[in-house]
Amino acid sequence: MDEYISFEQIPFGSDDFANNPESRCPCLLLVDTSASMSGLPVMQLNEGIRVFKEELTEDPLAVKRVEVAMLSFGPLQLQNDFTTVDNFQVPHLSANGDTPMGTAITMGIDLITKRKETYKAHGVGYYKPWIILITDGTPTDNWQHATQLIKEGEARNAFAFFAIGVEGANMDILSQISVRTPLRLKGLMFREFFMWLSSSMKMVSSKSPGASNTLPSPSGWSEL
Amino acid sequence: MMWKAIGKSVTGSLHVQAGKGCEDAIHYSIDNHSAALICFVSDGAGSATQAAIASKLATQTAHDFIVHQLQQHQPVTEPDIYQLAESVFDALQQHAAHSKTSLAEYACTLLGCIIFAEYACFIQVGDGAIVKNTGNDFYAPVWWPHNGEYQNTTFFINENGHPHLKVLVTEEVINEVAIFTDGLQMLTLNYESNTAHHPFFKDMFKWLRIAHHPDQVGSLNQKLEEYLSSATINNLTNDDKTLFLATRLQQSV
Numbered sequence: 363m364d365e366y367i368s369f370e371q372i373p374f375g376s377d378d379f380a381n382n383p384e385s386r387c388p389c390l391l392l393v394d395t396s397a398s399m400s401g402l403p404v405m406q407l408n409e410g411i412r413v414f415k416e417e418l419t420e421d422p423l424a425v426k427r428v429e430v431a432m433l434s435f436g437p438l439q440l441q442n443d444f445t446t447v448d449n450f451q452v453p454h455l456s457a458n459g460d461t462p463m464g465t466a467i468t469m470g471i472d473l474i475t476k477r478k479e480t481y482k483a484h485g486v487g488y489y490k491p492w493i494i495l496i497t498d499g500t501p502t503d504n505w506q507h508a509t510q511l512i513k514e515g516e517a518r519n520a521f522a523f524f525a526i527g528v529e530g531a532n533m534d535i536l537s538q539i540s541v542r543t544p545l546r547l548k549g550l551m552f553r554e555f556f557m558w559l560s561s562s563m564k565m566v567s568s569k570s571p572g573a574s575n576t577l578p579s580p581s582g583w584s585e586l
Numbered sequence: 587m588m589w590k591a592i593g594k595s596v597t598g599s600l601h602v603q604a605g606k607g608c609e610d611a612i613h614y615s616i617d618n619h620s621a622a623l624i625c626f627v628s629d630g631a632g633s634a635t636q637a638a639i640a641s642k643l644a645t646q647t648a649h650d651f652i653v654h655q656l657q658q659h660q661p662v663t664e665p666d667i668y669q670l671a672e673s674v675f676d677a678l679q680q681h682a683a684h685s686k687t688s689l690a691e692y693a694c695t696l697l698g699c700i701i702f703a704e705y706a707c708f709i710q711v712g713d714g715a716i717v718k719n720t721g722n723d724f725y726a727p728v729w730w731p732h733n734g735e736y737q738n739t740t741f742f743i744n745e746n747g748h749p750h751l752k753v754l755v756t757e758e759v760i761n762e763v764a765i766f767t768d769g770l771q772m773l774t775l776n777y778e779s780n781t782a783h784h785p786f787f788k789d790m791f792k793w794l795r796i797a798h799h800p801d802q803v804g805s806l807n808q809k810l811e812e813y814l815s816s817a818t819i820n821n822l823t824n825d826d827k828t829l830f831l832a833t834r835l836q837q838s839v
Contacts, residue, residue, distance in 0.1 A: 383772050383822070385737040423600070423824065485777030487737035519735070566738075 378446060384426040385487035387567035388444055388477055389559075392466050394497035395436040398530060399457040403498060403550055408455055410552030417560035418447040424560075427489075427567040431473055435466035444477045463501035467493075467508035467539070474521055489566055491521040494559065496547075498528035500535060509539045516541040526555065526584075545584040554583035589616050589623045589701075590794055592807040593830035596814040598769055600824035609694075610767050610826040611641035613649040617656050623701040624652050627828050629714055629767040631693035631742060636685070640678055640692035644743055647677040648709075652700055662700050662707050667753045671696070671709065671743065678744050693742040695767070701760050701832075708754045713740040714828075715775060717782045719762035719791070725782040728754060731771060740768070761834040762791060769827030773819070794833050 391411070395404060411432075418424045430450045432441040436459030442450055474491045481488045512523050525536045525544035536544035547555060562577045595610040609630035616623055626645040630637025651670045655662055678692040695712025708716055713731040720726050729752050734740070741750035764787060766774055776783050797803045813819065814827055 483778075487777075489738055490736050 378449070379484040379486055382426055382446065383486060384423075385489060385567075386429050386446075386481055387424075387427045387489040387563060388429045388431070388474065388491040389563055390444075390470050390474060390491065390493045391430065391432040392463075392470050392493065392495045393432065393434050393455065394461060394463070394499060394528075395434040395455050395457045395459075396461040396499055396502075397436065397458050398499050399436075399528075401457075403528060404455055404457040406550040406552040407496070408452075410556035411455075412452050413553050414556035414560050415447060415450055415452050417557060418563060421564050424564045424567050428563045429477070431470075431477070433466050433470055433473070435462050436460065438462050438465055438469065440469075440473075444473070444480075460502040461497065461499045462503040463495070463497060463539075464503045464505035464508040467495065467505070468511060471508075471511050471515060471521070490519070492563070492566075493521055493523045495523070495525045495536075495540070496528065497525070497536070498530045500532040505535065505539060512539060513541060545580055548583055548585050551583040555580075558583055588621055588835045589832050590797060590803050590835055591616065591623065591625070591830065591832035592794065592803060592810050593625065593627075593765075593828070593832075594807065594811045594814055595627075595767075595826065595828040596811060598823065598825040598827060599820045601826055607638055608826050609637040609641055610769070610828040611638075611645045612828050612830055613645035614830060614832075615649065615653070617653065619659075620656055620702060622652075622656060623699065623763070623832050624649060625763075625765055625830050625832065626696065626698040627714065627765045627767060627830055628697070628743075629695045629712070629769070629826065629828070631695075634691045634693040636682075636687060636691040637694060639681065640694040640744070643677055643681060643692075644674050644694050644696050645698075647674045648696065648698055662702075662755070664707075664753055664755045667707055667709050667755070668748075668751070671711070671748050671751050671753075674743050675746070675748070689744055692744045694744065695740065696743040697765050697767075699760075699763055699765065701763060704759070705755065705757045706760045708752075708756075710752045711741055711743045711745075711748065711750055713771065714765070714767040715771065715782075717764045717766075717774065717787060718758075718760050719787075721759070721761070723788070725764075725784055725787045727775065727782055730780055731768065731775070761836075763830075763832050764790075765828075765830040767826065767828040769823050769825035770819075770829060772822055790831055791833055794831055795836075 425447050429444045431444040441453040525540040527533050527546045593612045595612045597608040611628045614625035626648040628641035628644045630641035651673050682689040697714050698709045700707040708728050715731050716728040717725050774786050
C-alpha cells in the first residue's frame with residue numbers, strides 16, 4: 363500500500379499510553395471514496411466526520427477512551443491509524459477510483475487485531491471494537507474473503523461490524539458481507555449518522571462491567 | 587492477636603454527575619471470640635437499576651452468614667463458602683421477587699475474606715481484587731481480576747449456579763490484606779506484569795502498621811475517605827471505589 367506520511371500530523375512525543383491509562387474503545391471507519399461519491403456525498407461525509415470528532419471531543423471521558431482509525435477506499439488509503447479523538451486529524455476526503463471494499467475490510471480487520479495487541483502490550487483494557495463500513499456502491503474486488511473474516515470475527519466476538527449503504531449501494535451484497543442487517547442512509551444524512559455514532563461510542567466507552575447494550579435508535583438517519 | 591482495619595466506599599465522579607449514589611458497598615468487622623477478620627466488598631453493576639441495594643445486601647448477607655457460623659463455634663470450610671454464595675444469591679432473589687423486579691437488576695460483584703490465626707478463606711465473583719501480604723512484604727493478588735477480553739464485561743453473584751465463583755481456603759498465615767473494587771484497579775495493579783503495584787500498598791500499610799490507638803485508626807479511616815475522593819484519584823478514575831486495608835496487630839514477643 364502506498365502510504366504517505368505527513369510530518370505536520372505525526373503526534374511526536376511520548377506515547378499516549380504513558381499519560382492516559384484509560385481503557386480504549388476502538389472505532390474503525392471504512393469509508394468509500396470511489397468516483398461515485400463525488401460532489402455533495404463526499405462533502406457531507408467530510409462534514410459528518412468533522413461533527414463526529416467535535417461531539418466526542420466535548421465528552422471528557424470519550425475523549426480519553428474512544429480511538430478512531432480511518433481507511434478510505436477509492437484508492438485504498440490509511441487516513442488515520444488508531445489514535446484518541448483529540449489527536450484524530452479530520453481528513454479532507456476527495457472521491458475518485460473504484461471500490462476495493464474487500465481489501466479495505468481485510469486490512470481494517472488486521473488493523474483492529476494489531477491494535478488489540480498494542481493495548482495488551484501497554485496493559486490498558488479495551489472495549490469491543492466497532493467497524494463501520496460506509497459505501498455507495500458495489501465492491502470491485504474480491505469480497506468473499508472479507509465476508510469470511512467478518513463471519514469468523516463476529517462469531518468470536520472479536521468486533522462488531524456495521525454496514526451503512528448510501529444511495530446506490532448494493533444492499534444485497536452488503537447483507538451477505540455483514541452478519542448484522544445493513545442499514546440504508548436516508549439521503550445524505552451523514553451528519554445525523556455521525557451524531558448517532560458518537561453518542562453510541564460515548565455510551566459504549568463509559569460502560570462499567572455488566573452494562574447493558576441499549577444503543578440509541580438509528581431511526582434519525584436510516585431508512586427502515 | 588487482633589486486627590487493625592480501615593475501609594471505605596466512595597462515590598465516583600461520574601456517579602456524582604449523574605446524580606447517582608454510591609453503588610459500591612463494604613461490610614467488615616472483627617469477631618471478638620475468634621479474633622477473625624471478616625470483610626466483604628461489592629460493586630453494583632453500572633447498568634443494574636438496583637445496583638446500590640444489591641451491593642449492600644450482598645455484603646450484609648455474606649457478613650451475617652459468617653458471623654452466624656462463628657457463633658456456632660464452627661470452623662469455616664470450603665463448602666461453607668459455597669453455601670455463603672448461595673445465601674447471597676437467595677437474598678438477592680428474594681429482594682427481587684419482593685420488589686417485583688428482575689433479578690438481572692441486582693447484578694453485583696462480591697469479594698471477601700475471613701482470616702483466622704491459622705487459616706484464611708477467600709471468595710471472589712467478578713472484578714476487583716483481594717491482595718495479601720505474602721509474608722516478605724511482597725503483595726500479591728489472590729486472583730487476578732479476570733474480565734474476559736473486554737473492559738465492560740465481568741461476572742456477578744446474581745448468576746445462577748455461580749459459574750465464575752472462586753473460592754480458596756488456605757492454611758497460609760495472612761497478616762495483611764487489602765480488598766478493592768475495579769475502580770481502583772488502575773492504581774493498584776500492574777497490568778503489564780500482572781502483579782500488585784507495590785508502592786501503593788507499602789505507602790498505605792506503613793501508616794496503618796504504626797497506628798496503635800483506635801483513635802489513630804479512626805483518623806486514618808477518615809483520611810482514606812478523603813484520599814479516595816481526592817482529585818488525584820478522580821483524575822484517574824470516575825468510577826465508584828472501595829478500599830479495605832487490614833493489618834494484624836503484631837505483639838512484641
